[in-house]
Every structure is written in C-alpha cells, then in structure tokens.
Amino acid sequence: QDAEPIKLGVLEDQSGDFALATIGKVHAIQLAAEEINAAGGIDGRPLELVEYDTQSDNTRFQEFMRRVLQRDKVDAVFAGFSSASREAYRPIVNQFDGLAFYNNQYEGGVCDANMIVTGAVPEQQFSTLLPYMIENYGPNVYTIAADYNFGQISAEWVRNIVAENGGTMVGEEFIPLGVSQFSQTIQNIQAAKPDFVVTLLVGTAQASYYEQAGAANLGLPMASSVNVGQGYEHKRFTPPSLKDMYATVNYVEEVDTPASKEFVEKFRAKFPDEPYINQEASNSYAAVYLYKQLVERAKSTDLAEIRKVIAEGDVCVDGPGGQMCIDPKSQHVSHTIHLAHVTEDHSVEFPTKWDAIQPYWLGEAGCDLTVSDPSEQYTPSNPPPANG
Amino acid sequence: MPEPLLQTSALNGGYGGKPVLQGVDIDVKEGEIVAIIGRNGVGKSTLMKTLIGLLPSQRGEIRVKGRQVDGLSAHRRARLGIGYVPQGRDVFPRMTVLENLMVGQSISGRKLDGKLEEVYHYFPILQERAHQRAGTMSGGQQQQLAIGRVLMGGPSLVLLDEPSEGIQPNIVQSIARIMVELNAKTGLSVVFVEQNIDMIRAMAQRCYVMDKGRITAALTRADLDDQDLIRSYLSV
C-alpha cells in the first residue's frame, strides 16, 4: 500500500515531573494507531506517529511544536499535559494554523478553533461531584488547591457550585506547586471543621498531602476533580490514606464496563508494565478515533474541512469510559462522568455515574467557534466579551 | 659511615610540562642539618615539594633510608617520619591553634606524651593562643605554629622551607637553637631552605647551593663561616 500516511505529532512529557501521568498517554496513542493501521488506516492511509519527549519543559513544547508543524508537516498534533505547556504551544499552532488535540482534564476556558480538547472540564466534574458530596457528607467545604491557574480557577468553580447547592465554604487554601510539606495546612483544616475537603492538588510533590493527612489522622472525606484520575494516588500510597476520596473522572482503569475491560485488556497486552491506565490515557486513545472519524468524514486532513464536520455537531465516539461527542461551539467534548470512590483498602467503587455531561460553560458564556475564533482562554471571572 | 637518610640522584621535577629541577643530587645522613640556598625562583621550594611527594619526580630517584620512595604519595612518605613545613606557612586557617597541633600529631596514630608541652615550651605564644583560629594569628605567629605543628608528629627528618620568614629576630635565633638542640638530643635530621645568613650559620652543618634547578656547589661547615662566600653564592 503506498497511500501517503497521515502524520500525527505526539508531544508528551516522557520524562521530568509530569512523566508519571503522561507516559500512559503516549502508549494509548500508540495503541490506537496500531489498531487503526491494522484495520486499514484512516481512509486507507496509514497513521504515522511523530513523537518527541517534551521533558516536562515548556520550551521543548515550543521547539517541537514548530518542528512537527513546519518540518515534519504533521496533519494534527496531540500535545501537552500541563496547561502551561498548552499555552506555550498554542501561539505556534495558531501561527501555522495547525490542529492540536489537548487530551487532558484541565481548568477549562480555551476557546480556540485550532484546538480540540478531549479532557474533562470543571463544569462537567464539579456540577456532578459537589451536590453528591454535600448531600452525603454535609454542607461545609474546605478547598486546598494548587496555587496556579488550574487550582485557582477550579476553586472558583467549587465556590460557585457549593453556593448554588446550599453549601458553605469554611476555608480555602492555595498551595504553591512543588510544596511537599503540609503540617500547617492539616492544622488549618482541622481548625475550620469542614464536612469534606476538596483537594485540587497537582504534581507529584503535592500528592504527599494524602500521606501526611492520613498520618495526622485527619479522617475527612475528600473530593477531587484531578486526583486519582491522573496520578493514581490510591495506588501509590498505603491504605487508608485515601479512604473516602471521591473523584469525578471520565475514566479510570477500574471502570467496570465491557468497553473499559476490553480497553484495559488490549492496553495491558501491549504494555504489560503500565503502572496505571488513567483518564488522560483513555482520552488520548479516544482522541485518535475522533480524529479518524473527522478525517474520514471530511475526506481530508484540511482544518477547514474538518471544522465543517465538527460544525455538524454529531461527531461522537465510544471511548473506554463512555460516549464522547465534540461540542461545535467550544470544540470540547461531552463525557460520561463516573464517580470514583476510594475505599478503606484503596479499591475503587463507583456509587454513581452521569451520562452525556456537556462542556456547557464556554458555549453559554459566549464562545462560539463556528462564528469567530478569539484564540483565548477564558475563565468565569474573565468571560468572553458580551457581544461575542 | 651511617647510611644516607635521604638521597636523590639525577632528580628531575617541575610543574606539568615545565621542568624546574634538572638532575639534583643531594644526600643527607642521619643526624645532619643541611641547608639549601639559592636565589629566588631557582627551584628550592620545588625540590622540597618533590622530596615530600607533593610534586611527582619526573626522572631520577629519591631514597629514604635506602628505600626508594618515588612512587609513594606524600602521606606515605610523611609516615616514614618526614615532616614538612611549607613556604608561606599554610596553617589550617579555620581551625584553632590547638587543633592545628593535633593534626600534626595525628600522623603517628598514637598519643606522643609530652609533645604538646614540649612545643608549648618552645613557642609559648601557641599555648597562650591555643583556642584562637589559626588564620587570625599574625604572620610570625603562624610560622611558629607551622614549625610547632610538624614537631608534634615526632619526625626523624624535617624539611623546612624558609623557616625564618616573617619571624622576629630573637625567635629566629631560638628556632635555630631548638633545631640544634633536637638534633643533638634526638638525632633529628633537618633539611632547610633559607636566605637568612645568621640562621644558616647558626644551624647548618653543610650547605647545598642551587641555581637554575641544579646543585652548583656544596659547602662545608668551614665554608659557612665565611659570610662573604655565602653572599657570593646568593648573588646574581
């Protein structure tokens, strides 16, 4: 077969601080590509991956985003774990009018026609999680969050949704990235006497919180949009330090559906040493299939053609965690949200799940990529200009 | 005739690619005090450093008590009983005077009883300032410490590089006396580089003259009594 391959750039952190959560994403993309190629490729064209290790370093994203777009001339790029890395490469994607998939749960708000986001966003995770927690544990909430965009914006979402659901914020604390010592924070939480703690901790250093809170016998239920689903803390720390952690995820390897089981099986067959198959691995995997569908329907890898397909509003795939559909206004994706509950022995059970949860906020706030492309990241406190 | 304690033959040495010593032959017998004189920069210090092993010898050989030591590192040679006082004192600046002396003693691995008292007796200032940091001592005080430090190890041969430098005249005299006294009492051998003619005459039994990396003359005790002769060797 001599059909010209479709090239997919893969810029993920295979070393450095984020490697823990992102190596699996690369493997998932490799798995999907292998499957697709085995089944005849995309429209008969084989999928070729162009991979670079971005080393958890923003400047590498800048270097390699230019490289994949200009030198390797890839058709699409799958790139980035941290939001900072995404913001680092976004101007370059825009400059070359490329197409990038950001396959990661994040703080939300990117309204950019050159981006497709397959990760879950706060409205999907908190509108489901917080009412459940308030109902089951009580109205007093304490948030500890990483002190940067993700944490601050997520905390804002928590504040708003807690208020909407009749809860009270009894405390909020922001932790600089890289902090690994939490004695004072634990004491502050005890002083505030919340019913549960929302943990929005990011990076491997901050994960030490769980062990330290456990050792101090804090004993409070926890809720999170980011932990468990990305950094599989329940696998890394000794029970029962994550006891009664509730996380809304669009996927984790424990999800007990046939699709999930099949995915885990295929994944482990190819990568038997994978420590954990996290949410972002699943999103990356599904993203390849989304892209396949887009190209096949557009009969082209041209961005304008692909976006015409997106505008039709019915681009969906069945991912390992459930159905995912692209929202044409924001080019974000709807998800099945699973509530993962970590038990005393750190096994995971799923008390409930919510289907087809939409990434509604950007669209409601005024982002409509079918009309205009501001290429900005918005937040609830910095929404798109009213006139659109 | 006692066997030479220290003997070099056709010794060459220097710094990296730069040769300084060009075939130095000296021998020092047990119980001798030998001076080395010469103008600035002719290689006296280089010779001393090569003898103790801080610089590698490039050719020729060095024997101590008949044993060839060229391959030995400096600390091995020191343990054969050779003490060395470098030019410019080099005390351990951030350690106290007493600690400096203790390092000097540690070479023997055992407590040499009475050594400390002996050194304090020779250099009373060291006792007075036992707990002052050596780096803050005056120049001459440091020089006394450097000599006291080497005596703590009870060496059988000491190499002194300009021991009188920076020392007040009466203490120069007493250092010479001390060396002579130790030589008589314990058979300590001394090789010293010196410019101070009074000190050379007060201490030395023999004398080598160095020039441009070579031994150019060997003076006897009798020659040493002739001040002008020494002067002539030291002049350009």
Place this chain on the structure above:
Amino acid sequence: MDIFNLIFSFLYQFGDAFAFLVLSACGLAVIFGMMGVINLAHGEFIMCGAYVSTSAVHAGLPLPLAIIAGAVAAGIAGMIVELVVIRPLYQRPLDTIVATWGISMIVTQGTLIVLGPSMQGVGTPFGSFTMGGYSYSIYRVILMIAAIGTLALLWLMFTRTRFGLLSRATIQVPHVAEAMGVNTNLIYSLTFGLGAALAGLAGGLYAPTMTLVPTMGASFMVEAFVTVVVGGADIFLGTAPAAAILGIIKAALTGWQGQLAGQIGLLIAVIIVIRILPRGISGKILKERA
C-alpha cells in the same frame, strides 16, 4: 482554644519546619558548606535514600533499619560519585555545578527508566495523637528528634573525633594535610560519603511521608541550599541557628498567611538575612568571638 494549645501548635509547626530544614540541609552542609562542592545532585542522594529504605521495608526490614540502609546506600553512592567525578574537581569548585547537574539528570532519568515513574510508599508509622482538638502525626515528632540528634552527632563527629579533625584539615589545606601524613583521598571520600549518607538519611526519614518519584529530591533543594548558605561557612555554628530562624519565619508566615507566604517569605528572609550578615550567621558569630 486556650493559650497552651496555641503555643503547642506553633511549636509543633516550628519543629516541623525546623526538622525539614535541618534534615534537608545537613548533608549539603558537609558537601557544600564544608567541602565547597556545589552539589546540585543533593536531591538525588535524598531520593536514593528514600528509594532504598522504602524498598528495604517492602523487603521486610523494620523501618529504622531500612532508614539506616537508605543512608548507607546513599553514602556508598556518594563515595563512588566522589571517586569518579568529584575528585578531580576540588580545585575548581565552580565546575562541580555542571558535573553534579549532569549526575542529577542521569540519576533522575535513570531511575525513571529502570524503576518506573513512581514507587509504592510504605505508609507513615506510629499513628497520631490529639491535643486541644487537633490531631498530630507522631512520626513528625520523631522527625524533629531525629533532626536534633543528627545535628548533635555531627557536631560530636567533627569536633571530637580524629576523623573530624583530619577532615577539616584536609578540606582547608589539602596539600599540607597530605604532607602531615593524612590520606587525603580517603578523607575526601569518607567526608563526601558522609554528606551523601546524611542526605540519604533525610530521604529515608521522609520517605514514609512523601510521594516517591524520581524527581522527589527537587522539593528539598531550595530549602537545603538556603539553610546552608544562611548558616555561613561554619556549618556547626551556622546550620542549626539558620534552620531555627528560617523555621520560625516559615512556620509563622505559613500559619498566618498560608503556604505561598511561607514560601516567598522564606526566600525574602534569606535575602534580608544575607544582606544584614553578608558572611552568613556563622560568619557573624565567629567575628564576634574572635
């Protein structure tokens, strides 16, 4: 809350910060403060101690022994690094920045490749105690005791033993020490090994309380360097008071304004302290005493 509990909680927080600063810094105080090697791989020795002690617990060793095993392993690793890389560099200490940076990259990435992105922890032992409505981890009290014990042991070792004497002499004027019969290569190796072992000890002690990842050492680095430098040239006079001052500032600011204030406050405190004492705390003490 009554005043006693308030004081206790502050003391606990202070002790916690103090212990972290001291244990982070001790190994660096020897390797950097004393030997002048700017060791950017300090965090990797800590990581080594943490990984080895954790593995030892997994293999069935009791925790205290495992921690010692971690320290010993880091110490041996340190001696090897000293022999192969550091030894030629004593006369050009600034080049140790590059060499140790390289070592740090090798070790971090090597660990990632060989052992994977993380290691399963062992859990914090000893449980907790309650005081005035707050519960505290007992193990962290043990960390405080360990910090003080380490300082005391180090002080004894360097001022009261022959090794300490010769080690200081060697580092101050190596060629003279050599000429005084000191096997300076051995001393360098042992001293560096000791510094690495202290780093490993910190790693072993904190391993049960932290995420075990190849990059974990990074979270000790800033605190370690800052403490050693604020302490100044004399590590025994400097490290403890430096850790105490910085610990109070950090605990107070963190308690009052949160973690960001604690972090930034620590750094600003460093800038101010050095401006007031340009030779560090021990420089000041020594000048007064001399």
Place this chain on the structure above:
Amino acid sequence: MTILETRKLNKHFGGLHVTGNVDFTLQTGEMHCLIGPNGAGKSTFFRLILGEHQPDSGQILFADEDITRAKPFQRIRKGISVKFQVPGIFKELSTRQNLVIALQHHVPAGDLTEEVDRLLEFLKLSQDHTQLAGNLSHGQKQWLEIGMAIALKPRLLLLDEPTAGMTPDETHATGEMLHRLNAEGMTVLAVEHDMAFVRQIAHRVTVLHLGKVFAQGSINEITADPRVAKIYLGEVHA
C-alpha cells in the same frame, strides 16, 4: 610636614587589644621602619591605615586630612599604596597583566606596554612576563607585589615585610630602590624583621610592642636599647 598621623588609635579583637592608643606621626619624605615582635600589631596597624579594619576609636590623618572613615580605595586614590605581608596578586593573570592593572591608573594607553616592560625589567621579571602570577616562586611574587605598589606612584608606600624570602643581595637591591623612590619624593613606611635592611633604609624606627609604641629613634638608638633587645632583637643584634 607630616604625611600620616594617627591619634589614639584603638583596635581590639575580642578581649585582645591589638593596638592601644597608638599616636604615630610620619614626616613627608621620611623612610620609616616599624619593627616589633610577632603579633605586636604591625600588620593590623597597616590595615587600620588602609581602612581594611575600622578602628574602635581614634583618628587617622593623611596629609592633614581625616581619612578615618574613608573607604580603602579612596585612601589609595589619595596616595597610599601597600604591599601586604602575604602576597596579594592576581594569581590567574599573567605577570604582565598584573602590572597593567596597576599602571593603567596613570599611564596613557599608548605608553602602557613600554611602561610595563620597564617595570618588568626593573623587577627582574621580564623572563616570566607571560607566566601566571600564581606560578611564580614566593620571592618573585613578593617582587611583583612591590612592583604593583610602586606602580601607583603613591605619596606614601606601606610595605609589610617586603624582603621576606629574598636573598641578602636582593634585599639590598630593594633597599636601594626604595632610596631612589624616596629621593623622588615617596614616603616609605616598612615593617621588617631584617635588621640589615632596616639599617639600610630607615631614617627612624618605631618599635611596636603589645599594640603600643614601645620605643622610637634612630636604628642605632633602637639597637642599643636593652629593652628592645630583650623583647625583640635577641643577643646577635644587641
């Protein structure tokens, strides 16, 4: 006319009073030697004059101007320069470069090379002019530092043991050089333990002992003083 005067200059380290109420005057054009036992405070006295140490109390006047609070470099610019007891040179720079840095103060760029060559010749360092200063022998370093000090063409030259480690001949040559400079108007204050040298150069001698001026006079008066012999000179010179 006095070029340097100290009034009740005090300095202590801990409990040790290194200089105690030192009143000292130096006449313009004088060649003066400061002698005294090890630890008498001679080098410390120099450091006080240079501003390396701040006195606890007292005053320092240079050419009738109070310089007690002036910064070291300001004092140098007023016309003092120094050769330290422990050679202070730029070790990783060539011998030539060491002198260039000292000379470039006064010497215009065009004449610099020539001037340096002359000085090198004078210091007998011409052969070693490309040698790193740190690799010179001890005596050569002393020469180099003296050269840097006189390159500044100071009004007052402070020398702390300038001839330590020099052969008698070289010592003598140094003395002659100082006489020449003195004839050109330079005032010299030297610390020395070499009495032959002191005799050769000093118009007047001050003996410092335990931080105090112990005796003062011509070299003959000083060597004849039995108290000085006892604390300092010993039998040979007495």
Place this chain on the structure above:
Amino acid sequence: MAETSRLRGILRLVEGPQTLGRGPKFWAGFALVLACACAYPMFADSYDVGNNVYFFNWLFMAMGLSLIWGYGGSLSFGQTAFFGIAGYCYGVLTINLGDAYGLTLLSLVMAVGFSAFFAAVLGYFLFFGRINGVFLGIVSLSVTLVLERFMAQTAGPQWAIGSARLNGFNGMGSMPSLTIPWPGGSIVLFPDLPLYYLTLALLVVVYLALRMLVNSRFGNVLVAIRENPQRAEMLGYDIRKFQLGAFVIGSSLAGLSGVLYTSWGNYITPASMGMTAAALPIVWVAVGGRGDLTTTLVGTLAVLIVFQMLTIYGSQYALIVMGVLLVVTVLVAPRGIVMGIVDASRRLFRRKEAR
C-alpha cells in the same frame, strides 16, 4: 596603508589579553563563520531558520553571564529574573501599545531598560552590601524564585496591567511579535528570515561590543576583581562600581534574551524564572568555557543544538546522554568544551605533523 593601520587600530580594540582568538587567522575565521551564517538561510528551510533564531535568543543571556561570572567572578544564579522581567515587560507593553508605528521596538528598548533598572537596584543592594561568593548566588537565586512564585499565582483577573493579564503559571500569551514599520506594510518578525538577520546582527554587535569592553580598562579591572578583590581595591578601584556595571550590562543582555524569546514564541511564563531555567545558563556558560566570550558563545550554541538533537533522537535516553556529556566535558575539558576541542585538535594536528 592608512586603511590597514586603521584596521589594526580597530582590531586592537576588540583584541587583548582578556579574549582568546586574535590575529588575522582568527578574524579570517570569524569573517568566514559570519559569511556562512549570512548565507545559511539560502540552504536551510524555514524551520531551521526559525529554530536557529531560537538558539540565538539565548546567547545574549549566556554572554551576559560570561561577563558577570566568567570575567567579573560574581556567580549570579538569577539571570533568568532579568530574562523574565524583560519578557513580561515586553508582553505588557506590546499588549497595551499594540504593534503599529514601531511600538514593539520601543517596547523592546523599554523592556531591556527596565531589566537594566531592576538589575541596577538589585546590584546596588548586592554589591554595595558587600555580598559575594555563594551568598551572591543564593540571593540572586532567591530573587528569581520569588518572582517565579509570585508570577505563578497571578492567574486571577485582578492581576492585569492595562489590558495585559499576567495569567499566572499558564503564562502570558498573545503579545505581538516584534514589528518593523515599513512603507507599504510593516514587517512582522516571525521566526523567519528577517528575524534571523536581525538577531544575527544583534549578536555580532553585542559580541564585538563585549570584546571591546572586556579588553578595555574596565575589563582589566573586572578580571582583577575576580582574581583578588582586596588587591583590586588596594589599587584604588571602587570595585563595587565595576561589579555593578558588569552586572547591569550582563543582566540587560539577559533581558534582551527575554524580549527576543517572548517575541519569538509570543509567550512568556513564570517557569522561565524557575530553578531549572535559572541553572541552565550557568551550565551552558560553564560547559562552553565561562572565562571567554567566544568560547561561551560557541559553547552555548553547541550545547543548545546538541541537547535539542538528543531530545529529538535520543528518546528516553536523551537526558541520560546529556548528563553523561556534561560530566565528561567537565572532567576532560577543564577550560570548557570549546578549548577542549581546540586543544585536542591541536594535539592531533601536531602528532600528524611529527610523523
């Protein structure tokens, strides 16, 4: 005749004991390299051109550090502070002022000026406070880390200057690239040909200017201070002023790098001031050979290129190979990689000749 003597006069300004590389051979080589650099875009695709501009961006900071550290002996561990400040400054100014009328160029000048001002203030605090050695390193590192941590938490909308949001850890984006006003449409300096030539020209100018500086009397004093500050002071130099001067110049160059980088990628982030970012310039300069501008320049460029290549082709082993390279370089080439290679090739050459 007059021509050649004038040429020699110029050469004397840029040559001297403080710089390696002199004589007609060196300058012929220099001209050749420069000619190759000018011709390069004709043989390279636009990715390579833009990528080289990216490498060039960092060289200013490296040369600045060489001046401060290699020549002046003050190890600043915080050059990225000035990099970051100038980058943010450029971002804030251009987002507010826009890219018309050459305002981006004005912004560049103002941003570099601001970083120079900040360096002057910090440098005054450091050098007039007699802070040196490791203390200087730690204080400068602390400053850059404070800036990083502060900027990292400016995600909220309250952190805005005019219409420019600082945007926290995610970094500030969407500032315009440098733009040259031109009749008939301004030239936007995307990472392509015009920017390549502009950056290259800047590089040559800065390199030659620094060579003049270090071979001047100022440079002589600077190295004297590095070797023995006490002696330098005892020769009548106010060493604090010289240190401050070098610090301000070197830090402005870090600022220039910051602006060029920000304009290049339309992005600046607090991570540019973090621990890793702060250590990198030190590593480049040390590996290149910090004591000389040319070795710093060549060495830094080599390290940047080799490390990028390794990242591209070395997969997960890239970082290990980089680490090994660093260690080996330090051990076998004490004067830096450039002099190491020069020495080695000389030795090889001589051996061949001898045969």
